[in-house]
Amino acid sequence: MSIIVQKYGGTSMANSECVKNVAEKVVGTKRKGHDVVVVVSAPAGMTDQLVNRAKEITDKPSGRELDMILATGEQISISLLAMAIKALGEDAISFTSAQVGIYTDKNHNKAKIEEIDTSKINRALSEGKVVIIAGFQGVTKDLEITTLGRGGSDTSAVAIGVALKADEVEIYTDVDGIYTADPRIVPNAHKIDYITFDEMLEMAGSGAKVLHLRSVELAAKNNIPIHLRSSFTDTIGTYVTDEEEKMEEVLVRGVAHTTNNAKITIANIENTANNIAYIFKTISDANINVDVITQNYINKEGITISFTVAQEEYDRALTLSKRLGKELKADDVYGNEQVAKVCIIGVGMKSTPGVASRVFGCLAQNGVAIDMVSTSDINITCVIPQEDYSKAVLAIHNEFEL
Amino acid sequence: MSIIVQKYGGTSMANSECVKNVAEKVVGTKRKGHDVVVVVSAPAGMTDQLVNRAKEITDKPSGRELDMILATGEQISISLLAMAIKALGEDAISFTSAQVGIYTDKNHNKAKIEEIDTSKINRALSEGKVVIIAGFQGVTKDLEITTLGRGGSDTSAVAIGVALKADEVEIYTDVDGIYTADPRIVPNAHKIDYITFDEMLEMAGSGAKVLHLRSVELAAKNNIPIHLRSSFTDTIGTYVTDEEEKMEEVLVRGVAHTTNNAKITIANIENTANNIAYIFKTISDANINVDVITQNYINKEGITISFTVAQEEYDRALTLSKRLGKELKADDVYGNEQVAKVCIIGVGMKSTPGVASRVFGCLAQNGVAIDMVSTSDINITCVIPQEDYSKAVLAIHNEFEL
Numbered sequence: 001m002s003i004i005v006q007k008y009g010g011t012s013m014a015n016s017e018c019v020k021n022v023a024e025k026v027v028g029t030k031r032k033g034h035d036v037v038v039v040v041s042a043p044a045g046m047t048d049q050l051v052n053r054a055k056e057i058t059d060k061p062s063g064r065e066l067d068m069i070l071a072t073g074e075q076i077s078i079s080l081l082a083m084a085i086k087a088l089g090e091d092a093i094s095f096t097s098a099q100v101g102i103y104t105d106k107n108h109n110k111a112k113i114e115e116i117d118t119s120k121i122n123r124a125l126s127e128g129k130v131v132i133i134a135g136f137q138g139v140t141k142d143l144e145i146t147t148l149g150r151g152g153s154d155t156s157a158v159a160i161g162v163a164l165k166a167d168e169v170e171i172y173t174d175v176d177g178i179y180t181a182d183p184r185i186v187p188n189a190h191k192i193d194y195i196t197f198d199e200m201l202e203m204a205g206s207g208a209k210v211l212h213l214r215s216v217e218l219a220a221k222n223n224i225p226i227h228l229r230s231s232f233t234d235t236i237g238t239y240v241t242d243e244e245e246k247m248e249e250v251l252v253r254g255v256a257h258t259t260n261n262a263k264i265t266i267a268n269i270e271n272t273a274n275n276i277a278y279i280f281k282t283i284s285d286a287n288i289n290v291d292v293i294t295q296n297y298i299n300k301e302g303i304t305i306s307f308t309v310a311q312e313e314y315d316r317a318l319t320l321s322k323r324l325g326k327e328l329k330a331d332d333v334y335g336n337e338q339v340a341k342v343c344i345i346g347v348g349m350k351s352t353p354g355v356a357s358r359v360f361g362c363l364a365q366n367g368v369a370i371d372m373v374s375t376s377d378i379n380i381t382c383v384i385p386q387e388d389y390s391k392a393v394l395a396i397h398n399e400f401e402l
Numbered sequence: 403m404s405i406i407v408q409k410y411g412g413t414s415m416a417n418s419e420c421v422k423n424v425a426e427k428v429v430g431t432k433r434k435g436h437d438v439v440v441v442v443s444a445p446a447g448m449t450d451q452l453v454n455r456a457k458e459i460t461d462k463p464s465g466r467e468l469d470m471i472l473a474t475g476e477q478i479s480i481s482l483l484a485m486a487i488k489a490l491g492e493d494a495i496s497f498t499s500a501q502v503g504i505y506t507d508k509n510h511n512k513a514k515i516e517e518i519d520t521s522k523i524n525r526a527l528s529e530g531k532v533v534i535i536a537g538f539q540g541v542t543k544d545l546e547i548t549t550l551g552r553g554g555s556d557t558s559a560v561a562i563g564v565a566l567k568a569d570e571v572e573i574y575t576d577v578d579g580i581y582t583a584d585p586r587i588v589p590n591a592h593k594i595d596y597i598t599f600d601e602m603l604e605m606a607g608s609g610a611k612v613l614h615l616r617s618v619e620l621a622a623k624n625n626i627p628i629h630l631r632s633s634f635t636d637t638i639g640t641y642v643t644d645e646e647e648k649m650e651e652v653l654v655r656g657v658a659h660t661t662n663n664a665k666i667t668i669a670n671i672e673n674t675a676n677n678i679a680y681i682f683k684t685i686s687d688a689n690i691n692v693d694v695i696t697q698n699y700i701n702k703e704g705i706t707i708s709f710t711v712a713q714e715e716y717d718r719a720l721t722l723s724k725r726l727g728k729e730l731k732a733d734d735v736y737g738n739e740q741v742a743k744v745c746i747i748g749v750g751m752k753s754t755p756g757v758a759s760r761v762f763g764c765l766a767q768n769g770v771a772i773d774m775v776s777t778s779d780i781n782i783t784c785v786i787p788q789e790d791y792s793k794a795v796l797a798i799h800n801e802f803e804l
Contacts, residue, residue, distance in 0.1 A: 069477070
């Protein structure tokens with residue numbers, strides 16, 4: 001018998017009607033003869049609501065106590081879904097992470113799963129039950145409650161899928177798959193049927209916020225396929241897999257973008273490994289997340305460093321960079337609070353030269369200035385002025401006939 | 403160092419201001435040099451809200467899944483209170499029942515505490531922390547989540563007090579103590595400073611719904627004093643204890659009443675032990691709770707049985723009784739959907755004869771007909787017409803100069 005892990009997000013659990021709808025889907029899968037394990041998120045909005053309750057008490061809730069309150073959202077979801085499935089005549093049982101034994105490290109609010117005890121799950125499955133597990137949460141060996149960070153339920157689902165050697169992990173969400181570009185910008189963007197893990201990792205890291213990054217890493221590492229699909233329709237979504245033979249041979253799989261970026265440049269500092277390490281250590285110690293980094297060679301001694309951060313970190317990052325610039329005797333430190341990032345992703349690029357030059361040429365033809373460029377085997381990222389982002393995405397989508 | 407267990411109910415946790423108020427009280431106690439363990443209920447209204455969410459999914463939620471959802475209310479309370487106490491500069495840590503090890507039997511929705519592991523609590527106390535524990539919930543040895551039934555947090559608090567050999571259990575609520583009668587009926591009713599466990603048991607069983615019955619039984623059995631007091635003032639409330647030397651010597655400690663009663667009579671059936679057992683087994687099997695029972699001798703062979711039930715059970719109980727009456731060849735079966743129960747309670751009655759006759763005389767003088775009478779050592783219960791209950795309570799309160 002095949003084991004299917006299904007994960008339903010907050011919008012799928014938003015109210016009683018939604019929960020009943022999910023129950024129908026689960027029961028449908030069960031009645032096709034599969035063993036079904038369901039991982040659920042908190043009802044939409046509840047996590048924010050709980051964070052707000054904590055914030056009403058104190059500006060700085062302790063990580064442990066925040067996890068204590070946040071874990072309740074998923075507990076409500078699992079219970080309601082178990083009731084709804086039983087009401088449809090299938091047996092079901094809900095488990096918190098602590099009950100299953102989804103063991104994590106001790107990093108509250110951003111814990112990593114270390115081990116999953118599958119004995120309770122397997123026992124319940126062998127009794128013919130649908131097993132419903134609270135996503136997002138974990139437990140340490142000392143029974144401390146942890147959470148995996150926003151979007152963590154995807155990771156819970158994949159980790160459980162790996163532990164159970166499931167045939168497939170279905171991630172149900174409010175979109176019906178991964179698109180070649182944001183359909184709000186590119187009207188003829190189309191749904192991608194198959195995408196490689198590597199491409200999905202680049203997409204997820206580049207603004208396509210449909211899957212938690214860590215869940216894709218985990219699926220890739222364990223080679224377990226993810227089927228990303230809509231909980232509101234029955235259509236096939238996007239398969240994330242390494243079965244490249246099933247895929248269309250394309251140069252570019254898709255174009256992702258983010259607009260919430262700001263850029264900072266530290267101009268002309270002494271070119272030593274120490275200096276560069278010192279800059280990024282200082283910024284990371286201030287808990288600021290750096291995204292794209294480029295480093296330009298000026299002359300034998302001098303280099304210029306540019307990097308992007310989220311817009312809400314811009315002020316802090318700029319202040320810190322100015323201090324660093326002074327310390328390291330930079331010629332200048334300056335920033336741009338509003339830039340966009342456009343990422344062109346496709347495993348086909350690996351073996352086909354000239355993609356980057358087509359991207360640059362296409363952007364130039366459309367009058368889009370390129371601020372920064374950063375590339376990997378399968379990803380070309382361009383940082384551009386924010387106002388040009390939709391023009392850029394549209395132009396590239398057309399250029400590669402996606 | 404003395405250990406104090408404090409229990410705060412739902413109204414004390416209703417919103418952020420309330421939680422902060424509770425935190426102030428807890429910190430005040432801690433700073434007087436006590437070790438403090440706090441047991442909390444779900445925020446007021448939340449348990450009902452969760453039950454309603456379950457009812458939206460299904461008419462008959464499974465007991466296990468209902469416990470799963472209900473346990474979240476207390477988990478929210480403990481987390482918020484821990485945050486609020488830490489914000490005031492004292493260290494605090496919250497625990498669910500599963501984390502502590504408050505082990506119960508497997509009876510979902512009405513579980514009984516069997517054992518409490520005090521090791522985590524004692525460790526945290528020895529580290530100078532205020533320990534906050536979720537009331538109402540428990541866990542089985544298999545990590546199944548259970549709940550103790552409505553009002554169960556009182557029982558959690560007393561059980562934890564017993565396990566820790568606490569000096570006192572303080573139950574904070576929205577009233578400032580036990581009164582000689584309901585002040586809404588008897589304007590000169592006054593707060594009782596000390597009351598015995600036995601009297602409190604009779605009061606709790608007779609309509610004074612300030613303490614969960616099982617919590618009083620547990621405190622009595624282990625001789626641990628309960629201090630019932632208001633979370634909105636600092637005044638001393640009512641001590642429930644067996645230290646009779648501290649108490650006023652009174653004949654009657656108080657008058658309790660309930661108005662939600664209905665009475666059923668099965669007239670003239672054959673007087674055999676089997677018949678009586680059969681009647682009450684049948685009624686109990688239908689999950690109907692019987693309160694007062696009286697049995698009248700008619701002649702050598704015949705008896706008449708009367709009993710009271712809650713008004714919402716009246717229709718079912720009457721239908722059942724009519725069936726039983728037919729089966730047992732009763733002369734008649736009839737009922738009264740609206741009766742009241744007045745209970746006169748005091749350990750002084752044990753050693754003083756004539757209290758019952760004073761009660762009957764006083765009711766007669768005030769034109770109150772007595773339907774049923776049932777007495778114990780320290781309790782005289784009269785079932786009377788519902789419309790007369792306030793007249794009866796007032797008259798008895800005056801008669802015994804409470």
